Amino acid sequence: MIKSAYIHIPFCEHICHYCDFNKVFLKGQPVDEYLAMMKKEMQLQLAKYPTAGLDTVFVGGGTPTSLDEKQLAFLCDSISELMPMNAGAEYSFEANPGDLSREKLDIMFRSGVNRLSFGVQSFNDELLKRIGRTHRAKEVYETIEKAQSVGFTNISIDLIYGLPGQTMDDFIETLDAALALDLPHYSSYSLIVEPKTVFYNLMQKGKLNLPPQDLEARMYERLMETMEYHGLHQYEISNFARPGHESRHNLTYWNNDEYYGIGAGAHGYTAGSRIANHGPVKKYMEPLLDNELPVLENHLVPLHEQMEEEMFLGLRKTEGVSYTKFFDKYRVEMTDIFAKPLEKHIGNGLLEEKDGFVRLTKRGKLLGNEVFQEFIGLE
16 A cells, blocks of 8 residues: 655756756746646546555655745645645655745645755855855755744755765765754765766766765765764665654655655656656646646566565665565565575675674675665566
């Protein structure tokens, strides 16, 4: 039964240099029509794939908080009306520091939003400018203080390391500033240069000054050590939380559970199928005008792929993948399907077995992608 929903708002007031998510400039877009069509999609999806109630709803983007107050209220009302949330559900919004008025915070809080995730990336103003962010460190403090004064307590921030020209000292200063906020959750990712981004074009021209790989690896090690020292448990490769504040929505993905994907370019996993919606806003809205779902791709996941996904998603979690849960879900032993990669990476020290789980070792976390790819294509 589906217990989670991801809702995508593709509009941004500014496009960052590293971002490859489905997004468009806000100005001149049919935002009101888009929100109305997204409400239609919610109705159609829930009619086709019913749920007994949701445990998590995550509104991401783009920049959901780039909507004006009236549009934001319409979105929140649509979600409250159509998405049946269980008691104690986690209801999250992504937001940018600096563009969040008290009125918008009030609208979200009154609508039951109980978790905010801020795209901070760095506390170094020069670096923020270099990566195309419009906020500065001062606005991070102001926005978080404002959110807390409204009543939000479950707040997360995202950081990026391995940025162009970033030094270890820069990253340590950003970590110290982030942890001084004493928040219950932090995410920190290494920069990945994706096609169709400003950074990709610069890299192709030899104009992107990225830190060497060994420095990026040392930044990640410093990140893990610093978070642990401050009592933040690393529950996934890039995510750290106080006990009880893990992102329940993101655990849906890593546990390989099903979820709705609603909005332009959104991906979902329903009735055993990986579903991708049309990305361009107008292309997304056209089928909905005819009461049809805006599906671009529908891939029914065969059993061997389900098991592969169980491994490479589950191994991202610090606890790893449970032998018992794997058998209960697929009625076959993990060791019968994945004997070779398990033997290889337990043997070379990148995986270990503990308490009925197989998981990455500390060294394995540094080489996670090398491990994951060995669990793919074994049919």
